[in-house]
Amino acid sequence: MINSEDTPSRKWQTAVPLLAVTAVMVIWAFFLRSEDLPFSLADLGDASLFDFFDPYVVGFAVQELLLPLVLLYLLSRTSLFRRIVTGTAVRQDEYRLLVVLSLIQLLVFAYRYALVEVMGDQVTLGVFVVIVAGLMGGWRAGLLLGVLTMFLSGLMDYLGWLEPGELLNWRDYFEYGALKNVTAVTAVWVGLAAGLAAEYLGDRRFNPKLTGLLAMLIVAFVELMMLVVSEYPPDILVRFLPVVLMAGAATAVFAIMAQNVREEARREEVETAQLELTQANLALAETELALTQAELRALHAQINPHFFFNTLNTIRYFIRTDPEMARDLLVKLSEIFQRAMSAGEFVPLRDEISYVEAYLALEKARLDERLTVHWTNLAPDLLDQPVPTLVLQPLVENAVIHGVSRTPEGGTVHILIDRAGDDLLAQVTDDGPGFDVADVSLFERLPEEVEVLAGKRPSIGLRNVDERLRKLYGDAYALTIDSEPGRGTRVMFKIPLE
Incomplete structure (x- = not known):
C-alpha cells in the first residue's frame, strides 16, 4: 500500500526509479525505431489545427472511456475502495484490488475489441485502468496491471494484423504483438510511472488537478514514444491532443470519486466520534445520576x-x-x-x-x-x-x-x-x-x-x-x-x- 509519509528520502526513493524506467522506455523506443522505417514530419503536409483536434476522435475517446469509468464508479461504492483510498487497507486488500482491477481491465478490452469490430478503429491507449491501479495500489499494482495490459493490447493489435483464416502464432505474438509493440509495452511503463508518482505525491495523489495533470503527462509521453516508431506520424498527431486531454479528464473524474469517498469517510468518523462522545456523556450522566440516587436518602x-x-x-x-x-x-x-x-x-x-x-x-x-x-x-x-x-x-x-x-x-x-x-x-x-x-x-x-x-x-x-x-x-x-x-x-x- 502507498505510504503517505512525506519525507525527502521517500521522494528520492520514488523519483530516481521513475527517471530510470523512463530512460529505459526511451531507449527501447529508439531501439525499435532503428529496426523499422523512420518517420518524417514532412508527411504532415498542410494539416490545420482542426486536424489535430477532431471532434470525431473526442467522441470516440469518450465512448472507449465510458465503460471503465462506470465500472470504477461501482467499485468506489465498495468497502474495499474505501479502505484503499482512506489508508486503512490490510495486506489482503492489495490482492483483492489487483483481482478486481484485472477483471475490470479484461471487461474493458473485451469492450474495446467489440468497438474495433464495429468501428474498425481504436483511439485511446487502454491504459486508463493501469493509471488507476498505480494511483490506488502503488507501483506494484501498476506494474502487474501494466503487464496484463501489455499482453491484452498486444493480442488486440496482433489479431488485427492477421489475415482471414490465418492462425495465431504465439512466437510472433510475443515478439511483435507485445515486446516490439510500443503501444503494448508502454503499458508496463505507465503502471510503474503512475505508481511511483502516486507514492511521490502521497495523500495528494487523489487531488483531481494533480492527478489529471499526471495522467496527461503519462499519456503524452506514451504518444511521443509511439510517434518515435511510427511509420506515419499524422495518425498519431491527429489523436494526440484528444487522447491526452480525455485521459486527464477521465483520471480527474476518478480522483473526484476517491476524494468524495474520503470526505464521506471523514464525515462518518466525525459523526462516530460525536456519537461516542454523546454516549460517553450519557454514561457519565447515568453514573452521576446513580451516585446521586444512592445518596438521596442521606440528603x-x-x-x-x-x-x-x-x-x-x-x-x-x-x-x-x-x-x-x-x-x-x-x-x-x-x-x-x-x-x-x-x-x-x-x-x-x-x-x-x-x-x-x-x-x-x-x-x-x-x-x-x-x-x-x-x-x-x-x-x-x-x-x-x-x-x-x-x-x-x-x-x-x-x-x-x-x-x-x-x-x-x-x-x-x-x-x-x-x-x-x-x-x-x-x-x-x-x-x-x-x-x-x-x-x-x-x-x-x-x-x-x-x-x-x-x-x-x-x-x-x-x-x-x-x-x-x-x-x-x-x-x-x-x-x-x-x-x-x-x-x-x-x-x-x-x-x-x-
Missing part, C-alpha cells in the same frame, strides 16, 4: 424530593435533545449535592448565593420562559458575611414551586439582599397565587412531613429555616411571611451582622 432533609425528581426529568429530556445542556445541568446538580453534603453550619453569603444560582439554573431549565429571576444586591460588601447553611435556598424553592410553577403563565422571583441597620436582610418575593397567612401556620407541621397539606403554604423547608433562625438568633429573627390570595408572597429574614 432528603436538605433537598426537596420533588425538586430532585423534576430535575432528573429535565436532565433526562436534555440528554435526548441537548447532551451538552444535560451535562451542564448535571454539573449544577452535583454542585448542589456537594454543598448539601460538605457545607458546615455556616458559609459565606457568596457561597449561599452561588448555591441558589445553581438551584435556579436547574429550575430555569425545567420551566424555561415561565420563570423569571431578578437579583438585587444592595450590600455587596456583605458577601463574606457568615450565614446559616441552606438558609436562602428553601425560600427561593418555595417561591418557585408554590408560586411561579402553580400558574400556567409562570411568574417572577425577586431576590433582595440588603443591609437593615446592624442586620443582613434577605427577601424573596414571587407574584404567584399567594395564600391566606391566617389559614396556615409555620408551627402546625410535624417534622416528618415533606409536602404541603392540601395545597396550602408554606412548605416544610420554610419551617426548618424558621426553627434554625430562632435557635441561632432568637425569636426576633424568625421568618416573616407576607401573602394574600392573588397577590403573591414575600418571605424575608434577618441575620445579625458580626
Whole structure:
C-alpha cells in the first residue's frame, strides 16, 4: 500500500526509479525505431489545427472511456475502495484490488475489441485502468496491471494484423504483438510511472488537478514514444491532443470519486466520534445520576424530593435533545449535592448565593420562559458575611414551586439582599397565587412531613429555616411571611451582622 509519509528520502526513493524506467522506455523506443522505417514530419503536409483536434476522435475517446469509468464508479461504492483510498487497507486488500482491477481491465478490452469490430478503429491507449491501479495500489499494482495490459493490447493489435483464416502464432505474438509493440509495452511503463508518482505525491495523489495533470503527462509521453516508431506520424498527431486531454479528464473524474469517498469517510468518523462522545456523556450522566440516587436518602432533609425528581426529568429530556445542556445541568446538580453534603453550619453569603444560582439554573431549565429571576444586591460588601447553611435556598424553592410553577403563565422571583441597620436582610418575593397567612401556620407541621397539606403554604423547608433562625438568633429573627390570595408572597429574614 502507498505510504503517505512525506519525507525527502521517500521522494528520492520514488523519483530516481521513475527517471530510470523512463530512460529505459526511451531507449527501447529508439531501439525499435532503428529496426523499422523512420518517420518524417514532412508527411504532415498542410494539416490545420482542426486536424489535430477532431471532434470525431473526442467522441470516440469518450465512448472507449465510458465503460471503465462506470465500472470504477461501482467499485468506489465498495468497502474495499474505501479502505484503499482512506489508508486503512490490510495486506489482503492489495490482492483483492489487483483481482478486481484485472477483471475490470479484461471487461474493458473485451469492450474495446467489440468497438474495433464495429468501428474498425481504436483511439485511446487502454491504459486508463493501469493509471488507476498505480494511483490506488502503488507501483506494484501498476506494474502487474501494466503487464496484463501489455499482453491484452498486444493480442488486440496482433489479431488485427492477421489475415482471414490465418492462425495465431504465439512466437510472433510475443515478439511483435507485445515486446516490439510500443503501444503494448508502454503499458508496463505507465503502471510503474503512475505508481511511483502516486507514492511521490502521497495523500495528494487523489487531488483531481494533480492527478489529471499526471495522467496527461503519462499519456503524452506514451504518444511521443509511439510517434518515435511510427511509420506515419499524422495518425498519431491527429489523436494526440484528444487522447491526452480525455485521459486527464477521465483520471480527474476518478480522483473526484476517491476524494468524495474520503470526505464521506471523514464525515462518518466525525459523526462516530460525536456519537461516542454523546454516549460517553450519557454514561457519565447515568453514573452521576446513580451516585446521586444512592445518596438521596442521606440528603432528603436538605433537598426537596420533588425538586430532585423534576430535575432528573429535565436532565433526562436534555440528554435526548441537548447532551451538552444535560451535562451542564448535571454539573449544577452535583454542585448542589456537594454543598448539601460538605457545607458546615455556616458559609459565606457568596457561597449561599452561588448555591441558589445553581438551584435556579436547574429550575430555569425545567420551566424555561415561565420563570423569571431578578437579583438585587444592595450590600455587596456583605458577601463574606457568615450565614446559616441552606438558609436562602428553601425560600427561593418555595417561591418557585408554590408560586411561579402553580400558574400556567409562570411568574417572577425577586431576590433582595440588603443591609437593615446592624442586620443582613434577605427577601424573596414571587407574584404567584399567594395564600391566606391566617389559614396556615409555620408551627402546625410535624417534622416528618415533606409536602404541603392540601395545597396550602408554606412548605416544610420554610419551617426548618424558621426553627434554625430562632435557635441561632432568637425569636426576633424568625421568618416573616407576607401573602394574600392573588397577590403573591414575600418571605424575608434577618441575620445579625458580626
